[in-house]
Amino acid sequence: MNSRNRLPSTLPSEPVRRVEAGPWAIELLPASAYATRYVATQAAIGFAFDSQCGVHAIGSDRVLPFLAHPNGLAFVPAGCDVLSESSGGGEYLRVVRAEGLALPGDQAFNNRIDPQAIRLAQRMRNALLHAAADDDWQAWALALAERATTHTALPAQPAGSITxxxxxxxxxxxxxxxxxxxxxxxxxxxxxxxxxxxxxxxxxxxxxxxxxxxxxxxxxxxxxxxxxxxxxxxxxxxxxxxxxxxxxxxxxxxxxxxxxxxxxxx
Incomplete structure (x- = not known):
């Protein structure tokens, strides 16, 4: 798994919280500055809990400004070239299949608002922050993967929407x-x-x-x-x-x- 590389900071940071469950690896990345570049060796599902802004180039050589919406579901397919930098970052969930089994989908996306994905990601964050005996990681990860790989068309933004x-x-x-x-x-x-x-x-x-x-x-x-x-x-x-x-x-x-x-x- 390619974690975001932390930039030097004078402030302490929350730890990266990680769990492995069967074929799944799940990480909760804290809100902090980061800069990373890599080619994804396996598909990754992401979920932004906070707004975060910076620059990125996802599957492209064009570096563009980005703003991740809170509660936004994201997907990076295997083989995708990724560059991303943010001076502040935001709390972020990453889910991959640890043994490298491919997930369906060849198009990167972010900022997809999916109510079921929101509930799943919040449940996973709570469990990473405070573990409980009834945590069902494999079921949660599989359900989140299904939401990320379901091809749901995003509605067009009406005039005056929250850009x-x-x-x-x-x-x-x-x-x-x-x-x-x-x-x-x-x-x-x-x-x-x-x-x-x-x-x-x-x-x-x-x-x-x-x-x-x-x-x-x-x-x-x-x-x-x-x-x-x-x-x-x-x-x-x-x-x-x-x-x-x-x-x-x-x-x-x-x-x-x-x-x-x-x-x-x-």
Whole structure:
């Protein structure tokens, strides 16, 4: 498996979490800067939990800017030449067949929004963060592979939809205001869209509601503070805009399968 090569950083990073189950190898790559280039020796399935931007060239000699949408399913076929760099990265799931058995499909793609793939990837991330006795890795990996190799046409984006440029602008707006309340009205206003249209377009682009996305951004910042600072859980909750430490802990357990204290210890 070709993991992303980490760039030097003055901050500690979460570890790469990895499990091998039967013919499958599964990795959870933390949000951190990376730069990599390789020719894929086997097909790989990817899933971006966060927005991430950088430059890439996938099966091409053209290096272009990219923005990976949160909840976006990706596929890289065997033999594909891959270059990808990002100064910030994002949490990312990678799944391959460890013994090299080919997966069907010869076209690379990313940013495919598939509700079943979202549920599977979130379940796998939770298990990698906090293992449980009933984890069924082989079934999950096989089901995710079926979603990635099913040829589902992506719907055309309507005028005014949440494009990569708009999503990046929205991310910057959210991250700058995480300490306080952020309303759907304010997010829609930033993009000059009506609230109703914004909510529908956002769900189509990311597979989640604006409110759910905001919670995920708060959790991502809280995880970074758990890793990079010695701030108390109460201070982190306040900084990230949660109502209380207890509220933050509840959302950690619901969405990540582990408490803030458990992740800090790990």
């Amino acid at each position: 990569a440029k708009r999503l990046r602008l929205l991310d910057e707006f959210i991250d700058a205001g995480l300490e306080g309340p952020l309303s759907v009205q304010a997010m829609a206003g930033l993009l000059e869209l009506s609230e109703g249209f914004f909510m529908r377009a956002f769900k189509q682009a990311t597979g989640k509601s604006p409110h759910s996305y905001l919670i995920d951004r708060r959790l991502a910042k809280a995880r970074a503070l758990l890793r990079d600072t010695s701030a108390t859980l109460a201070e982190i909750a306040l900084t990230c805009g949660f109502n209380s430490q207890a509220h933050m802990a509840t959302l950690f357990r619901q969405r990540l399968g582990a408490s803030p204290g458990q992740l800090r210890k790990r």
